[in-house]
Structure formats: structure tokens, C-alpha cells
Amino acid sequence: MSNTVLITGAAGFLGSLLSETLATFNVRLILADIVEPKSPKSSDAVTVKVDLTARESIDNLFKTQFGVPDTIYCLHGIMSRGAEENFDFGLQVNFDSIRLMLQAARDFGTQSATLIKFIFASSLAVYGGPLPHTVTSDTIATPEGAYGLGKLASELFVNEFSRRGFVDGRILRLPTIAVRHGAPAAATSAFISGIIREPLKGIESLCPIGDSLDSPRARARALARQFPLHSRVVCLPGFTATVRDELDALEKVGGKPALDLVRFKDDPVSRRLVSSWPSRFDNTYALSLGFVVDEGGMEPIVRRFREDIEAGRA
Numbered sequence: 001m002s003n004t005v006l007i008t009g010a011a012g013f014l015g016s017l018l019s020e021t022l023a024t025f026n027v028r029l030i031l032a033d034i035v036e037p038k039s040p041k042s043s044d045a046v047t048v049k050v051d052l053t054a055r056e057s058i059d060n061l062f063k064t065q066f067g068v069p070d071t072i073y074c075l076h077g078i079m080s081r082g083a084e085e086n087f088d089f090g091l092q093v094n095f096d097s098i099r100l101m102l103q104a105a106r107d108f109g110t111q112s113a114t115l116i117k118f119i120f121a122s123s124l125a126v127y128g129g130p131l132p133h134t135v136t137s138d139t140i141a142t143p144e145g146a147y148g149l150g151k152l153a154s155e156l157f158v159n160e161f162s163r164r165g166f167v168d169g170r171i172l173r174l175p176t177i178a179v180r181h182g183a184p185a186a187a188t189s190a191f192i193s194g195i196i197r198e199p200l201k202g203i204e205s206l207c208p209i210g211d212s213l214d215s216p217r218a219r220a221r222a223l224a225r226q227f228p229l230h231s232r233v234v235c236l237p238g239f240t241a242t243v244r245d246e247l248d249a250l251e252k253v254g255g256k257p258a259l260d261l262v263r264f265k266d267d268p269v270s271r272r273l274v275s276s277w278p279s280r281f282d283n284t285y286a287l288s289l290g291f292v293v294d295e296g297g298m299e300p301i302v303r304r305f306r307e308d309i310e311a312g313r314a
């Protein structure tokens with residue numbers, strides 16, 4: 001019998017990449033999102049259009065023809081700018097619905113022989129306030145935005161549900177992932193992908209400010225890894241790149257015409273939120289678990305993204 005994996009937020013950027021990656025393994029997929037998710041080619045998958053803020057709708061995900069999932073990747077959410085601008089709605093999706101998901105995983109999972117693995121996508125936005133030069137596993141998380149608050153509050157519940165033996169939780173604190181395919185996200189960090197993606201497509205892009213980057217290919221591999229954890233939280237490894245590093249890579253790959261499509265405009269909300277996030281992490285723990293970080297800085301990432309555009313994948 002193959003494993004059954006439920007992915008929430010399956011129509012999103014990472015959910016789609018993860019579905020495609022897992023479809024190459026022998027797993028059955030339950031793909032859930034408020035937007036109808038795409039089923040990856042050649043996979044054993046059901047897609048469910050669902051609002052995950054309602055417990056009754058969540059329960060239906062445990063009653064498909066595939067039965068109770070063994071693993072849940074909990075990826076759905078409202079991104080940082082959306083959560084900051086609509087505090088109550090942001091918390092409803094980024095915290096209340098995660099708690100409902102955990103409770104459902106507890107109710108259905110404890111009827112099964114093994115606990116459900118609950119893998120929660122958190123964010124570097126859990127950090128804020130005065131930060132050390134390099135964030136380590138000892139750095140205390142004190143978010144300065146509604147998005148980071150929702151993520152940290154959810155992390156606490158994943159931890160407690162795991163400690164009580166209700167689920168087998170894992171928390172992945174993701175850095176900002178670039179280059180994002182498709183439309184811009186409602187994220188304060190959206191410009192980090194936008195200043196590469198839009199100019200390479202011949203479209204103007206606005207840059208408010210920012211600096212923490214990682215690549216989607218490394219991340220899809222990382223999310224799909226099996227890994228033994230000694231702690232429930234791991235900051236997935238990334239590398240630090242400045243906006244200047246990004247623009248240099250854009251110019252090398254797309255030339256001056258692409259670079260000239262980036263405009264600079266200061267946005268105080270973006271500046272405040274982005275500057276509250278850390279840009280340097282001690283990757284030792286994540287690397288010791290076998291996670292990888294892309295070598296070579298921004299240029300190979302931008303080159304791969306241009307190949308994706310040329311191949312009609314982005």
C-alpha cells in the first residue's frame with residue numbers, strides 16, 4: 001500500500017512544486033486549496049476545492065477514497081502583506097485554520113495505527129526586534145507583523161500537539177523563496193522575485209527594498225525529504241543576497257534592457273516589515289539533517305528561471 005499525502009495550499013507556488021515532486025514517488029495525493037488545485041500528470045491524486053477555515057470542510061479531506069492521510073503538508077496561508085492589511089482575516093487563515101487542521105489530524109490520526117506526520121510551513125517572519133548578526137537555534141522568535149504572529153502561534157500548537165502525542169509534527173521555517181513562478185504573491189517580500197521575473201518577461205517591476213533569498217528548486221527537494229529530527233523546528237537553509245546581488249544577476253542574464261525595467265519606490269510598510277526580518281542564518285543544523293542549499297549565488301537561479309520562461313514553465 002502506498003503512502004497517502006495531503007497537501008493544503010496545493011494550488012499555490014510551493015504546493016504545486018511539491019505535488020509535482022511527490023507525484024514522481026509512489027504516493028497517493030489529496031490536493032486541497034480554496035482554488036481548484038491542478039493534478040500533476042501521471043499521479044494518483046484527488047483534488048478538493050475547500051475553504052480550510054471551516055472544520056466540516058476539513059473533515060471531508062480525511063474521508064476521500066484514499067482514507068486518512070499518513071502525512072500532511074500544511075502549506076495554505078495568507079501571505080505577509082495580506083495578513084498585515086487584514087489582521088482578523090489573516091489570523092483566521094494563518095492561525096485558526098491551522099488549529100482546526102491539527103485538531104482534525106488528531107481526531108482522525110489517533111484512530112489509525114500510526115500518528116499523522118504534520119509538516120507545517122512556517123517562515124523567517126517569526127523573527128523580529130533586535131536580532132543578532134546571525135540567527136541561530138537559540139535566537140528567540142518575536143515577530144513584528146501579523147503574518148509572523150500567525151506562524152509562531154501555529155508553531156506552538158504543532159509543538160504541543162506533538163508533545164501530547166496527537167500528531168507527529170515538523171516545523172519548517174522557510175526563507176524567502178525566489179524566483180516565484182506565476183503571478184506576484186500578496187507578500188511583502190514579493191518584489192524579491194518580482195525584480196527578476198517581470199523584467200525577464202519584458203515588464204516593469206517596482207523595488208521597495210529587501211535581502212533574503214533561496215531558490216524554489218532547492219526548496220521543493222527539501223520539502224519532499226524524509227528526515228529524522230531531534231527538534232520540531234528547523235530553519236531551512238538558504239543564502240543571503242542583497243537587492244544589488246539580484247540586480248547584478250538580472251543584468252548578467254537579461255542584459256541592460258531587463259535591468260532598466262526595475263524601478264525604485266520606497267514603501268514604508270514593506271520597508272518596516274522586511275527590515276524586521278533576519279537575513280543571516282546559521283545553517284549548521286539543517287545541513288546536518290541533509291538539507292541542501294544552492295551553490296553559486298543568484299546568477300544560476302536567474303538563468304534557470306529564464307530557461308523556465310523559455311520552456312513555458314513560468
Ligand SMILES: NC(=O)c1ccc[n+]([C@@H]2O[C@H](COP(=O)([O-])OP(=O)(O)OC[C@H]3O[C@@H](n4cnc5c(N)ncnc54)[C@H](O)[C@@H]3O)[C@@H](O)[C@H]2O)c1
Pocket residue numbers: 008009010011012013014015032033034035050051052053074075076077078079093097121122123124173174175176177178185
Ligand atoms: N514562498 C515563500 O517564499 C515562503 C516563505 C516563507 C514561508 N512560506 C509559507 O509556505 C507556504 C506556501 O507558500 P506559497 O509561496 O506556496 O504561498 P501561495 O500564496 O502561493 O499559496 C498559498 C495557498 O493557500 C491557499 N489558501 C489561502 N487561504 C485558504 C483557505 N482559507 N482555504 C484553502 N486554501 C487557502 C491559496 O489559495 C494559495 O493557493 C505558506 O504557508 C507560506 O506562508 C512561503
